Amino acid sequence: MDQVTLSKPHDRLADALSDEMRAVDRLIRDRMVSEHAPRIPEITKHLVEAGGKRLRPMLTLAAAKLCGHQGDADVKLAATVEFIHTATLLHDDVVDESAQRRGRPTANLLWDNKSSVLVGDYLFARSFQLMTETGSMRVMEILSNASATISEGEVLQLTAAQDLKTTEEVYLQVVRGKTAALFAAACEVGGVISGAPEEQVDALRAYGDALGIAFQIADDLLDYVGDASSTGKNVGDDFRERKLTLPVIRAVALASEQERAFWQRTIEKGQQDEGDLDTAMELMRAHDTLEDTRLTAEAWARTAREALEVLPEHPLREMLSDLADYVVSRLS
Template sequence: MAVVASRQEEGKAASLEALTALVEDDLKKVNQTIVDRMHSPVALIPELAGHIIAAGGKRLRPMLTLAAAQLCGIQNDRHVRLAACVEFIHTATLLHDDVVDESDLRRGLASANAVWGNKASVLVGDFLFSRSFELMVEDGSLEVLAILSRASSIIAEGEVLQLITTNDTSTTEEAYLEVIRSKTAELFAAAARIGAVVAGRPAEEEAALEAYGRNLGVAFQLVDDVLDYSAKQAELGKTVGDDFREGKITLPVILAFARGTEEERSFWRRCLETLDQNEDDLARAMELMTRHDSLNDSLARAREYGDEARNALSIFPDSAIRRAMIDIVDFCIERAY
């Protein structure tokens, strides 16, 4: 068993490293752009922004922009600044999310709001959003501006939708999917699509990359929601059960609730609707998910979206960058194992 697990770990590392290696030169330029553009004479801004940006993260979303542009044969460097723009949008949402969720940790380190407080985190998040729009305007493309500004508004809508569904055990699977399509998958979709836009590719290729990004984003979030109930979570710098303690309604909960007895549903309502929890409740929640196979079925759903992401790339000829983009789908899903 240990040998199998080891091989899985090696496969996951390789699948990410292949794409990282192919976009390495551009990614260095993106990172330098991020450093340059988060500078401000107000010292707290680069200090706080640098804290969350330096905390790690795989730069997956900006790498999608770089990879898509390379796949489309980009002949300019517009994708570099726009990839930085994508990362600023993502980082701004993380700062705001941690305030809303009252999170103390982000990727294993103290969250910005835990260190500097909620007010500073919200305001620096606003600063990063503003920087992202400056980069869009400098690019000069109304199409790029339309794609990324719409993505920003949809992300905000998704966060509000999640706020509405939190603590509501009557949330449907479709309502949940609408939340993750908006708050997570929309930026994946936009990040990939603009790679085709700046390369001047036809609408068919834009649509294919948008579909790739969107399906990858849904799969990514489904796996994240499964991981919240897995011991693997500790390896990713998070504590197990954060979603449970906050009363978030995710697919593993929805499936376990629907398949449970009335007594089990009462348990879910107590824990998630009123947040009346004791120290044994998380373990019971995980046992119920195992009993009703809701974690495995959520992962199966993630694999379906992963298949759709791979299929979306079928219009492009075989190449190293296309294979690496397909491998990233496996990387996102195999985090659960």
């Protein structure tokens, strides 16, 4: 591929890891097959072919290659990470009653909720089969812990999403569950299977954690300041769905009595009128919480970049550093 066209770091990563990613795709297709339940490959094929950046498996492959890995354990773990991610998407779409993902109808809409939940369970089971094939108890511990953290974060979000008492600390816990836990684990296992020194394994985990947090905060902010044509979702969807994300949490913390009553009506009680999104935007601008949230996302991206400094010099290290910049550059 022409390097001039590869302006985005995830595209450059995909190009640098193209052979390994083809192997991951072959393995995913092989393990999606079910002799007795044809609905399993139908649904997983629909999801896998929906596209997406495949960022999580690429993080595993990049971390392993950066640390000099030999063998095929990196491919197995990259597929494992993608299975875990895909399983959580199936479950999320049921919980959120979503009708679209990446511009296509969701599995729960095309089939039904029961199929989505059960196929998600199947993919989790497949992911655990794959990770055992590496023979590394430590890898299994990292990925099983990440799976538990993801589930915990989803349950926490159910109780925290529309509660104005939700703090930044709770929000961060949800973000670690939703996004950062799998980013961190994807990077960490790449270092572990390569036999990298502990300092480098720790650095990879710290990079993935900070990258995931920056990614999710940026995503939440884009819901208010993004362009629908590039983000793929309508501005203000989180407000309409009454999700408490960082810019709103900060606006609530600084709210006057009258402003707090507005947030209680629109978020806690769900009584939203025309013009309420404009009012919400005005309140967030008045308290500078949109700008503060952007600065927070940039700070996490900086933390991610700094974590990479102990890793070997390598073109992939530069791409991972650029990736941290890219996730927040969408905000400017």
